[in-house]
Amino acid sequence: MPQDQWRRVRGEQEIIVRYAPDEALATLPQLLRNAADRERLVALVQRLLADERVQRAKPSTEQLAMVESIGQTLSVVTDAASPARSPRKRAHKVSRKTARKAAAGARA
Numbered sequence: 001m002p003q004d005q006w007r008r009v010r011g012e013q014e015i016i017v018r019y020a021p022d023e024a025l026a027t028l029p030q031l032l033r034n035a036a037d038r039e040r041l042v043a044l045v046q047r048l049l050a051d052e053r054v055q056r057a058k059p060s061t062e063q064l065a066m067v068e069s070i071g072q073t074l075s076v077v078t079d080a081a082s083p084a085r086s087p088r089k090r091a092h093k094v095s096r097k098t099a100r101k102a103a104a105g106a107r108a
Contacts, residue, residue, distance in 0.1 A: 026073070038074040046067070049067065
């Protein structure tokens with residue numbers, strides 16, 4: 001995608017998220033149909049929350065609630081209440097679990 005088109009799409013999405021956050025959140029399952037993609041997104045957000053720079057800024061209760069809401073919308077278990085916990089280990093476990101399911105499905 002050309003950079004100018006990417007900037008336009010990003011700007012449009014930013015406006016939607018700012019002025020219609022509930023509707024934007026509701027579209028996530030359609031944008032991320034694959035369970036592994038959903039889990040990766042939630043793991044990424046959790047890693048961001050665990051980053052020392054974010055921790056110094058002290059995420060607000062509203063921000064932590066949004067992470068929980070994203071996880072619930074995507075049917076992915078989150079641990080936003082304790083971002084100091086290492087999400088990398090959890091993300092790794094989720095990846096192995098997803099890989100095992102895929103392998104089992106391929107054998108069937």
